Amino acid sequence: MRAVYGIVVRELVRFLRQRGRALASVARPFVWLIFAGAGFATVFAGAGAIDYRRYMAPGLVGMVVMFGALLASLSTVTDRDAGVLRMLLVAPVRRSTIALGKALSATLLGTVQAVVVALLLLPLVGLWPTPAGLLLALAAVVLLSLALGALGLVLAASIRSLENFAGVMNFVVFPMLFLSGALYPVHRLDAALRLLAYLNPLAYGVDLLKHALLSAWAGAGFGGEMPVALDFLALAGFAAAGLLAAATLLAREGGVTRTALRQGG
Amino acid sequence: MTAAAIEARGLGKDFGSIRALDHLDLEVRDAEFFGFLGPNGAGKTTTVHLLATLLTPSRGTARVAGHDVVRESLLVRRSIGLVFQETTLDRDLTVAENLRFAARLWNLPRRIAEPRIEHLLQQFGLLARRGDPMRTLSGGMRRALDIARGIVHAPRVLFLDEPTAGLDPRARRSLWELIQELRRSSGLTVFLTTHYVEEAEPCDRVAVLDRGRLVALGAPTELKRAAGVGSLEDVFLARTGHPLAEASAG
Numbered sequence: 001m002r003a004v005y006g007i008v009v010r011e012l013v014r015f016l017r018q019r020g021r022a023l024a025s026v027a028r029p030f031v032w033l034i035f036a037g038a039g040f041a042t043v044f045a046g047a048g049a050i051d052y053r054r055y056m057a058p059g060l061v062g063m064v065v066m067f068g069a070l071l072a073s074l075s076t077v078t079d080r081d082a083g084v085l086r087m088l089l090v091a092p093v094r095r096s097t098i099a100l101g102k103a104l105s106a107t108l109l110g111t112v113q114a115v116v117v118a119l120l121l122l123p124l125v126g127l128w129p130t131p132a133g134l135l136l137a138l139a140a141v142v143l144l145s146l147a148l149g150a151l152g153l154v155l156a157a158s159i160r161s162l163e164n165f166a167g168v169m170n171f172v173v174f175p176m177l178f179l180s181g182a183l184y185p186v187h188r189l190d191a192a193l194r195l196l197a198y199l200n201p202l203a204y205g206v207d208l209l210k211h212a213l214l215s216a217w218a219g220a221g222f223g224g225e226m227p228v229a230l231d232f233l234a235l236a237g238f239a240a241a242g243l244l245a246a247a248t249l250l251a252r253e254g255g256v257t258r259t260a261l262r263q264g265g
Numbered sequence: 266m267t268a269a270a271i272e273a274r275g276l277g278k279d280f281g282s283i284r285a286l287d288h289l290d291l292e293v294r295d296a297e298f299f300g301f302l303g304p305n306g307a308g309k310t311t312t313v314h315l316l317a318t319l320l321t322p323s324r325g326t327a328r329v330a331g332h333d334v335v336r337e338s339l340l341v342r343r344s345i346g347l348v349f350q351e352t353t354l355d356r357d358l359t360v361a362e363n364l365r366f367a368a369r370l371w372n373l374p375r376r377i378a379e380p381r382i383e384h385l386l387q388q389f390g391l392l393a394r395r396g397d398p399m400r401t402l403s404g405g406m407r408r409a410l411d412i413a414r415g416i417v418h419a420p421r422v423l424f425l426d427e428p429t430a431g432l433d434p435r436a437r438r439s440l441w442e443l444i445q446e447l448r449r450s451s452g453l454t455v456f457l458t459t460h461y462v463e464e465a466e467p468c469d470r471v472a473v474l475d476r477g478r479l480v481a482l483g484a485p486t487e488l489k490r491a492a493g494v495g496s497l498e499d500v501f502l503a504r505t506g507h508p509l510a511e512a513s514a515g
Contacts, residue, residue, distance in 0.1 A: 006369025014357050017398075087353035087414075090317055091370035092343035 003093040007101030008108065011072060015109055025068055025113045029060040029121060040183060049220040054125045058209035059182025061137070062144065064117045066176065066202055069110030069145040073152025074168070076102060077159055096247035099153055103243055106149025107142060114141045122213070129213050136228075137212035143235040144205030150242025151201060157249035180206045187225050201238040204231045268331040270295045270422050270454040271316060275325035277477075278311050285311040287477040288325070293422075293456060293470075298448055300468030300485075301458040302497065304509055308477040309458040310350065313426050316456070317347045330421045343371070346415035346423040350430060352407050356400040360391050360410055363399055364417055371418035378417070385413040389443065405436030409443060416447075422454045429464065462497040462509065473501055480504040 015022060033053060041052035079085040088098050118137070122129070129137065155168055179186075179193060180202040186194060197203045208231040211224035218224065224231070271293035278286045286308040293299045301309050314320040316329050318338035327334045330344035354363050361382060368378035386392045389409045394402060402410065408428060416423060428444065429437040441464065448455055457468065465471045466485055473481040473488070481488050481504050485497055492503040501509040 002369050002372045002374075006366050009369070010355065010358065010362075010366050013362065014355070017357050082356060083349065083351050083353040084355050086319075086349055087367070088370070089319060090342060090345075090347050091367075092339050092372070093370060094339070 001097065003091065003097055004101040004104060007088075007098065008105045011075065011102070011105035011109065014075070015072070021071070022113075025064065025071075026116055026120075028067060029064050029117050032056075032060060032063065033121070033125075036183065044184075045188075046220070046222055050214075050217045050222050051125070054127055055214070055217075055222055056183060057121055057125045057127055058137075058213045059180065059206050060121060061114050061118050061141065061213075062180060062182055062202055062206040062209055063177060064114045065110045065141055065144045065205065066148055066173065068113040069106040069148040070152040070155075070173065072106035072109040073102060073149050074156050074159075076153060076156035095250035096243075099150075099243060099247040099250055102153055103146060103149045103239075103246070106152060107145040110145030110149060111138075111142050114145070127213055129215075133212045133215060137209055140205055140208035140212060140231070140235075143232070143239065144201070144208070147201045147205070147235045147238040147242060150239050150246055153246035154242055154249060157246055176200055176202045179203060181210070181225065182206050185222065185225060187221075201235060204234040204238075207231050208235070268328070269293060270297065271299075271327070271329050271456060273312075273316070273325065273327040276312070276315060276322055276327050277324040278308075278315055278320060279323045284477050286315070289479055291472060291479070291482070293454060295421075296452045296454055298455050298467070298469045299457065300465040300471040301456065301474060302460070302462065302465040302471050302501070302509075303458075303474035304460055306476075307474040309474055310426055311477075312474075313347070313424050313456070313458060316341075317345060317424060318342055343418075344421045346418070346420035348408075348411045348415045348423070348425050348428055350426045352411050354399045354407060354410060354414070357398060359396050359398055360402070361386065361395040363410060364414055367414045367417045373418055381417060381419070385417060388447075389413045403436070404432050405440055408432065408436075408440050412440075412443070412447070416451075416453070420453070422456060425455060425457045427458055427460070429459075429461070460509065462501075465497055471497065473497075473504060475501070475505045 033056070037053045037056060041047065044052040046055060076085065155172065159168065179197040179200050181197065186197045186203060189197065207224045207226050208228065211228050214223045269292045271291065273289045273291040276286065276289040289312060301312065303309050311320065315322055316327055316334060318334050318341050321335060329341045332340040332344065334341050355366065358366060364382045364385065365378065368382065386395050389412070391406065391410060391413065394406065399407065399410065412428065425444070429440055432440060447453065457464065459465055468485065470482065470484050471488065472479055481500060488497065488500045489495060492500045494500055494503055498509055
């Protein structure tokens with residue numbers, strides 16, 4: 001549909017214009033690789049079985065998807081502040097179409113950023129996955145981008161202003177990252193935290209990426225921890241639920257519309 | 266077309282305990298240049314948002330371009346253009362990209378959209394700036410682009426919500442000429458809200474609104490004659506008991 005295409009094109013053009021954002025998203029995982037990698041490597045229990053930097057590579061790819069897709073969706077908050085959202089709301093398209101356009105943009109942006117980073121990161125840490133592994137990794141990245149893009153939309157529709165953005169970063173992004181298995185295996189966490197990890201879409205994405213990229217170390221306990229089918233199912237479930245919730249929130253007059261129109265008197 | 270461009274019956278909207286629009290009966294004819302005059306907070310923007318399906322009425326009904334604003338909101342939105350008080354352009358997109366984005370949202374095929382965009386760029390004096398990011402435009406040019414984008418899909422009714430607010434006198438004048446020219450050349454129904462009497466003066470008919478109520482409706486000359494006064498400002502004073510300008514400041 002033309003409206004969805006228009007929304008996607010706009011998001012892509014905006015992303016390419018914001019050089020700083022594109023550069024930061026590619027540089028971020030390497031900063032983590034250098035600093036977090038150096039620190040965690042000294043306490044990593046798996047030392048000897050697998051190089052820590054190699055172990056964290058799938059997690060870093062997942063992190064790129066998270067920042068890429070989540071930030072893309074959160075641009076909806078900026079749209080509201082800049083007034084562009086009003087224009088979207090007065091266009092003859094359903095709210096669910098707007099949600100779909102935004103989620104697909106996030107999927108595309110998350111995927112492209114993750115692929116660029118993976119092309120640099122995997123050779124750097126000496127990971128050479130099989131063609132089947134690469135294909136599985138790509139599927140994981142696409143599905144995770146969609147799920148997190150949809151989740152970002154739900155957040156954006158519920159957040160009142162950019163000031164709350166820092167709160168989102170602290171209470172959503174970082175817990176999500178630390179409870180995803182990106183930096184250490186989930187099965188070593190205690191029961192309460194492990195439960196939270198099971199509610200975390202990023203955990204399933206990272207797990208799928210480990211299946212794809214670390215299969216050689218699966219025997220030593222550093223590959224994927226959950227069944228591949230469960231990862232796929234969970235990600236698809238998060239994506240569907242997120243899209244549904246986002247469309248509903250956008251359709252409420254009292255939700256985005258009222259804040260978008262709060263100047264109206 | 267026989268149906269009125271806009272038809273409101275007992276239309277009203279409350280925000281909590283605040284009665285933003287009390288009870289509006291109104292009919293705007295096809296191709297009419299209709300002015301909606303009133304101080305800030307009179308309910309002008311609320312009315313526009315109700316007619317544009319962005320708000321749900323608390324009571325009453327309204328039809329725009331023959332479609333019910335509640336039950337047929339998509340059809341209404343397809344038939345109207347709306348220029349908000351504050352710009353809703355994308356700062357990071359270029360002038361042409363902003364128009365193209367709107368054309369896609371309004372589902373215009375490329376072969377129709379592209380010539381139309383060319384024509385609008387020329388008509389609104391933006392041809393030389395087509396490749397520049399919107400944020401580099403002056404206030405007056407931004408408003409011109411806002412209006413161009415509002416009619417990219419050739420709507421039947423164009424809503425202009427205080428289009429000249431915040432512009433310096435020169436930009437106001439040239440934008441005003443643009444609106445008049447657009448009116449003459451297109452035969453578009455224009456629904457204009459304003460708190461400037463000089464902008465209501467050239468309208469075919471004017472509705473005067475105060476505190477959510479319609480206090481006068483008719484051609485400017487008719488209204489002045491009926492009230493026995495020389496200006497729309499005095500019409501407002503005669504009908505409400507307080508001056509338009511003072512109410513604006515509040």
